[in-house]
Amino acid sequence: DGGITQSPKYLFRKEGQNVTLSCEQNLNHDAMYWYRQDPGQGLRLIYYSQIVNDFQKGDIAEGYSVSREKKESFPLTVTSAQKNPTAFYLCASSITDWSQSTFGSGTRLTVV
Amino acid sequence: DAKTTQPTSMDCAEGRAANLPCNHSTISGNEYVYWYRQIHSQGPQYIIHGLKNNETNEMASLIITEDRKSSTLILPHATLRDTAVYYCIVREAQGGSEKLVFGKGTKLTV
Numbered sequence: 001d002g003g004i005t006q007s008p009k010y011l012f013r014k015e016g017q018n019v020t021l022s023c024e025q026n027l028n029h030d031a032m033y034w035y036r037q038d039p040g041q042g043l044r045l046i047y048y049s050q051i052v053n054d055f056q057k058g059d060i061a062e063g064y065s066v067s068r069e070k071k072e073s074f075p076l077t078v079t080s081a082q083k084n085p086t087a088f089y090l091c092a093s094s095i096t097d098w099s100q101s102t103f104g105s106g107t108r109l110t111v112v
Numbered sequence: 113d114a115k116t117t118q119p120t121s122m123d124c125a126e127g128r129a130a131n132l133p134c135n136h137s138t139i140s141g142n143e144y145v146y147w148y149r150q151i152h153s154q155g156p157q158y159i160i161h162g163l164k165n166n167e168t169n170e171m172a173s174l175i176i177t178e179d180r181k182s183s184t185l186i187l188p189h190a191t192l193r194d195t196a197v198y199y200c201i202v203r204e205a206q207g208g209s210e211k212l213v214f215g216k217g218t219k220l221t222v
Contacts, residue, residue, distance in 0.1 A: 106155050
């Protein structure tokens with residue numbers, strides 16, 4: 001079955017370390033997105049990519065970086081420059097635009 | 113900023129219809145209404161979307177008022193598994209660079 005896979009589900013890192021979150025999809029979707037969700041809040045867009053080798057900043061890109069070398073993969077790196085990295089991170093994809101996005105099950109990052 | 117207003121929380125008895133309202137008084141003619149839901153600690157799930165006609169699928173029905181300033185998502189026979197946060201989103205359906213903007217949604221407890 002097609003879907004979008006995020007790994008790992010839980011991730012713990014020490015403060016000051018960079019960490020990369022994986023997102024893979026086999027839906028043949030062109031567009032992929034990363035969101036951040038804090039407790040009791042909605043989703044905030046970090047980065048998005050509408051085509052391979054191209055990506056744009058979302059609303060809260062500072063302290064994050066991404067790459068889109070393959071259509072299937074859109075990894076997110078949380079750098080040490082991100083002041084409050086502890087959050088629930090969600091990856092999503094869609095065929096061509098934002099409308100009917102398919103979401104992964106998320107990665108919960110805790111920085112200690 | 114989110115273009116929609118939803119109640120913070122709602123309760124519904126199991127087996128009854130859950131009617132979740134959404135106000136979008138500034139919606140423009142080419143903007144669609146989308147509904148997603150998020151079960152605790154999972155990614156959001158697409159439910160349904162519509163422009164002006166009422167829509168129905170296997171998950172839910174979407175009723176949009178004639179002036180399009182508000183809509184209601186209907187879960188006809190709510191079950192415990194329908195407990196989730198429901199997000200109402202307004203945006204253009206095709207192309208463009210407008211993002212999906214997720215507000216805080218409505219926490220539905222069945």
